[in-house]
Amino acid sequence: MCLESGLTRSKNSINVAIKNLADLGISIALFWAFGYAFMFGTSVLGWIGSSDFFVHVEATPRLAAFFLFQAMFCSTATTIVSGAVAERMKFPAYLILASLVSGLIYPLFGHWAWNGIDLDVSVGWLEQLGFVDFAGSTVVHSLGGWVSLASLMIIGSRTGRFPDHLPPRKIHGSNLPLSVLGAMLLWIGWLGFNGGSTLTLNEQVPSIIVHTVLAGIAGMMAAGMVSWYRCQLPEVESxxxxxxxxxxxxTACCHVVTSPASVIIGAIGGIIATLMSNWLERWQIDDAVDAIPVHLGGGIWGTLAVALFGQPELLDTGLSPVIQLGVQVIGILSCGIWAFGLTYLLLFITNRFLPMRVSIEAEQIGLNVSEHRAKTEICDLFQVMEAQAQTQDLSLRVPVEPFTQVGQIAQRYNQVMDALEEALTRTDAIVRTAMDAIITFTKPQLKIVTANPSAKEIFGYSINEFISMDIHQLLDWSTPAADDTDIGMERLLKVGRHEIIGCRVDGSRFPLEATVVETKSGQDCFYTGTFRDISERKKAQADLFRANQEITKLNERLKAENLRLSAELDVTRRLQQMLLPKEAELNQITDLEISGFMEPATEVGGDYYDILPYRDRVQISIGDVTGHGLESGVLSLMVQTAVRTLLESNQTDPKQFLDILNRTIYQNIQRMNSDKNLTLALLDYQKGILNLSGQHEEIIVVRAGGHIERIDTIDLGFPIGLDADIADFVAHLQVQLNPGDAVVLYTDGIPEAENAQGIPYGIERLCQILSQNWQQSAAEIRQAVIYDLRQHIQAQQLYDDITLLVIKQRKIFEV
Known part of the structure; x- marks a missing residue:
C-alpha cells in the first residue's frame, strides 16, 4: 500500500490504498472458502485439490499456522496487480480481477507446484517433474506479473502517458519517501516469506535470510548503477x-545457493527489471509502478537461477543441471499460459459487457473522487481552480464552508473572481462575437469575388452586392489613418496589418484594420483581404480601465477587512499559477518544445508569462512588476489579462501592442497612486523566425552545440507604466532558430537569488548550466536550472518570484 500509493498521483492514492485492503479481504476469504482446498486438498491427478473446503483449523494448530502462512502468499500474488493497473481501473472491475486471481488462478497453479509441501511429498504434476520454486518466484511473483500484463493489454495506458508523435511522458509519483518506506516494509516481510518457507525453524533459516538480504542489496546497487549510467542520476524508482x-x-532458490551466487542472482534481477521497464515503455504498456518488470522479469530469472546456481545435493531432485533447467522452463511457460491466457480471455469477455476502465473525465479528476467520493474543502477549491484554468470559465465559484480557514480563503477567492468576471465580461463578449470580414478580389482589377457573412455585418452590403464591386468602394483613401499616414493600395498589399478607414453602405466612416495577402491557385492569382472593425477596441480599452479600477477597490476592501496578509498572498499566488499556460496547450504547438516554471515568492513578486498560438504563429510574453506584495501580484494579473485581450484581438504589431498596453497600465497605476511599473518582453514566433521586442532581462539563445548568445533588450522597449507615451522607444530584433536551438527567458528572481553568504546566482552560472544541458529536452533543461538554483540558495527564503521559460526549436524551415 505504501509503495504503490507513493508511486502514483495523490488524486488516486485513496483508491490505491483501498484496493490493497480489498486484496487482503478478498484473498483470505476466497482462500479459506475454496482456494486452500484447490491448492492443498487431496489431489486429483496432480491438477486440482478436492478436499478441505471451508477449512477447519480448531483441532490442528499446525494446520492453522500453515493456512495463515499460505493465505499471505495468496494475498501477495493478488496485490501485485493493483499497482500495475493503478489510476485507471474501476473499483468493481478490480474486485472481479482480484477474485479471479485469489480464487482460481493462484490456487490451481499453486497446486501444480506446491501441493504436498506441508507433508514433504511431491503431488502436483510440476513437482513430480522436479520443478523447484522454494518461496514463489514463479508461483507468486511471475503469476502476479502475467496477470498484470494481461490486464494492462485490456485496459490500456493512462491518459497522456504516450502522446501521439511525442516521447513518452513520465507520470511522477506523489510521495517517494512513502514508497521507500513501503520497500523497507516489504524487505521485512520477505525475510518472513523466504525464511518461513522451510516450514520449520531449523539451521537453514539464517543462511536463507542472509541470501535474501544480499540479493536485495545487489539488485538495488545494480539497478542504481544502470540508471545512473543512462540518466546521469540515480532515480529513486530504480x-x-x-x-x-x-x-x-x-525467492525461488535462496535455500540451495551460496552467498556469492545470491549476489549475482540479485544483481542480474535488478538489471533485468530496469531493462524490462524500458521495453514496456517502448511497447507503450503503461505499468504504473513497474510491477511487471519487478515481479515477472525477476520471477522468471529467479526460477531459471535454480538450475543455473542451485547446488544439486541441496536440490535433491535427481536431475542433471540441463534437465533441471528444462523443467524450470516448463514451469515458467505453464504459468504464463495459464495465468496470462485465462486472465486475458476472461477480461476480454468481461470488458465487452462491463467496461473495466474509468472514463477520461473520471481519470482526470482522480479515482479518489470519481470512485469513492473522497472530497475535501481543499479538493473543492483546487478542483474549481483547475476547471477555470482549463476552460477559462470565470463564472465558476468555490463552495464556501463557513467558519473554517479554507472557507475564508474560498470566500475571498470568489470575491476576486467576481471582480475579474465583471471586469472581463465586456471584453470577453467583444472577443467572442467579433468576426473579421474576409473578402477575395481579383488581381490586378481589384474586383470582389467572394465575401463572407461577417463582411455584410461590417460594411452593410448584401452578399450579392459585394460581387464585382471594386475594393476601393469599401475604403476611404482621402482620410488619413489613425497614425496620420496615408495608406494606399500599394502599401496595403505589403505584409503586415494596416489601420485604414472603412466605408459602410450608409456612407459612414469607421476605423478598420486590414491585412491583404496574395494567393495563388494553379494558374489563377488573387488577393485575400481580412478586414476588422476596430472601433469597439477603443471602447473595450476604456472598459478595461474601469475594470482595473474596480479590482484596485477590491484590494483596498480586502485590506480594510484586516484579512491576514498570508491568506491574501496565497490567493494571489494561486491566481498567478492558475493563469499560466497548461502543458496540454503547450503540447499542441508542434514547431516548438516549451517548458515553463513559475514559483511565487513568499511576498509575491508579480511575475507572469503566457503563450498563445494563433494560425501559424506563436505569441510569447514574459513580464515582471516592480516591488512585491499583493499589489504587484494583482497588477501582474491585470497585465496578463490585458495582454491576452490584445493578443486574442489579433493585435500583434509590437509598437501598437506595447503602446496600447502601456497607456492602459499607466492610467491604471495613476489611479492607484502607485509607483509600480513592469518590464515586458514580447516574442513573435513563425516558422523558425523569432521577432523580439520590449525591454526585459537579457534573452539567452543556446545554439545546438552549447554556444551561448546573450541578447540585451535595453534598446527594444521601455518599462511599461512608467511614462504615458513609449511608442518612440519600441523596436524589434529578429533571431533565426535552427533545430536544437533553445531560447531561455527568465525574470530577475533567478540571477538575483542569493545564498546564505549573500552571493547572487548570476547570469554567468545560468549560462554555464544551459551550455552543459543543451542536448536535453526543454523540460530537462528547465529542471537542471531549477535544481542548480536550489543547490545555490539551499534553505534561503525567496523574496522574489522564480520564473523560467525554455523554448526549443523542433523543425527545419527554409529561410
Missing part, C-alpha cells in the same frame, strides 16, 4: 524496484 527485483529473483 533503486526501489531494483532492490525488489533482487528479492524476487532469490
Amino acid at each position: 533503486l526501489i524496484n531494483g532492490s525488489l527485483a533482487g528479492l524476487v529473483s532469490i
Whole structure:
C-alpha cells in the first residue's frame, strides 16, 4: 500500500490504498472458502485439490499456522496487480480481477507446484517433474506479473502517458519517501516469506535470510548503477524496484545457493527489471509502478537461477543441471499460459459487457473522487481552480464552508473572481462575437469575388452586392489613418496589418484594420483581404480601465477587512499559477518544445508569462512588476489579462501592442497612486523566425552545440507604466532558430537569488548550466536550472518570484 500509493498521483492514492485492503479481504476469504482446498486438498491427478473446503483449523494448530502462512502468499500474488493497473481501473472491475486471481488462478497453479509441501511429498504434476520454486518466484511473483500484463493489454495506458508523435511522458509519483518506506516494509516481510518457507525453524533459516538480504542489496546497487549510467542520476524508482527485483529473483532458490551466487542472482534481477521497464515503455504498456518488470522479469530469472546456481545435493531432485533447467522452463511457460491466457480471455469477455476502465473525465479528476467520493474543502477549491484554468470559465465559484480557514480563503477567492468576471465580461463578449470580414478580389482589377457573412455585418452590403464591386468602394483613401499616414493600395498589399478607414453602405466612416495577402491557385492569382472593425477596441480599452479600477477597490476592501496578509498572498499566488499556460496547450504547438516554471515568492513578486498560438504563429510574453506584495501580484494579473485581450484581438504589431498596453497600465497605476511599473518582453514566433521586442532581462539563445548568445533588450522597449507615451522607444530584433536551438527567458528572481553568504546566482552560472544541458529536452533543461538554483540558495527564503521559460526549436524551415 505504501509503495504503490507513493508511486502514483495523490488524486488516486485513496483508491490505491483501498484496493490493497480489498486484496487482503478478498484473498483470505476466497482462500479459506475454496482456494486452500484447490491448492492443498487431496489431489486429483496432480491438477486440482478436492478436499478441505471451508477449512477447519480448531483441532490442528499446525494446520492453522500453515493456512495463515499460505493465505499471505495468496494475498501477495493478488496485490501485485493493483499497482500495475493503478489510476485507471474501476473499483468493481478490480474486485472481479482480484477474485479471479485469489480464487482460481493462484490456487490451481499453486497446486501444480506446491501441493504436498506441508507433508514433504511431491503431488502436483510440476513437482513430480522436479520443478523447484522454494518461496514463489514463479508461483507468486511471475503469476502476479502475467496477470498484470494481461490486464494492462485490456485496459490500456493512462491518459497522456504516450502522446501521439511525442516521447513518452513520465507520470511522477506523489510521495517517494512513502514508497521507500513501503520497500523497507516489504524487505521485512520477505525475510518472513523466504525464511518461513522451510516450514520449520531449523539451521537453514539464517543462511536463507542472509541470501535474501544480499540479493536485495545487489539488485538495488545494480539497478542504481544502470540508471545512473543512462540518466546521469540515480532515480529513486530504480533503486526501489531494483532492490525488489533482487528479492524476487532469490525467492525461488535462496535455500540451495551460496552467498556469492545470491549476489549475482540479485544483481542480474535488478538489471533485468530496469531493462524490462524500458521495453514496456517502448511497447507503450503503461505499468504504473513497474510491477511487471519487478515481479515477472525477476520471477522468471529467479526460477531459471535454480538450475543455473542451485547446488544439486541441496536440490535433491535427481536431475542433471540441463534437465533441471528444462523443467524450470516448463514451469515458467505453464504459468504464463495459464495465468496470462485465462486472465486475458476472461477480461476480454468481461470488458465487452462491463467496461473495466474509468472514463477520461473520471481519470482526470482522480479515482479518489470519481470512485469513492473522497472530497475535501481543499479538493473543492483546487478542483474549481483547475476547471477555470482549463476552460477559462470565470463564472465558476468555490463552495464556501463557513467558519473554517479554507472557507475564508474560498470566500475571498470568489470575491476576486467576481471582480475579474465583471471586469472581463465586456471584453470577453467583444472577443467572442467579433468576426473579421474576409473578402477575395481579383488581381490586378481589384474586383470582389467572394465575401463572407461577417463582411455584410461590417460594411452593410448584401452578399450579392459585394460581387464585382471594386475594393476601393469599401475604403476611404482621402482620410488619413489613425497614425496620420496615408495608406494606399500599394502599401496595403505589403505584409503586415494596416489601420485604414472603412466605408459602410450608409456612407459612414469607421476605423478598420486590414491585412491583404496574395494567393495563388494553379494558374489563377488573387488577393485575400481580412478586414476588422476596430472601433469597439477603443471602447473595450476604456472598459478595461474601469475594470482595473474596480479590482484596485477590491484590494483596498480586502485590506480594510484586516484579512491576514498570508491568506491574501496565497490567493494571489494561486491566481498567478492558475493563469499560466497548461502543458496540454503547450503540447499542441508542434514547431516548438516549451517548458515553463513559475514559483511565487513568499511576498509575491508579480511575475507572469503566457503563450498563445494563433494560425501559424506563436505569441510569447514574459513580464515582471516592480516591488512585491499583493499589489504587484494583482497588477501582474491585470497585465496578463490585458495582454491576452490584445493578443486574442489579433493585435500583434509590437509598437501598437506595447503602446496600447502601456497607456492602459499607466492610467491604471495613476489611479492607484502607485509607483509600480513592469518590464515586458514580447516574442513573435513563425516558422523558425523569432521577432523580439520590449525591454526585459537579457534573452539567452543556446545554439545546438552549447554556444551561448546573450541578447540585451535595453534598446527594444521601455518599462511599461512608467511614462504615458513609449511608442518612440519600441523596436524589434529578429533571431533565426535552427533545430536544437533553445531560447531561455527568465525574470530577475533567478540571477538575483542569493545564498546564505549573500552571493547572487548570476547570469554567468545560468549560462554555464544551459551550455552543459543543451542536448536535453526543454523540460530537462528547465529542471537542471531549477535544481542548480536550489543547490545555490539551499534553505534561503525567496523574496522574489522564480520564473523560467525554455523554448526549443523542433523543425527545419527554409529561410
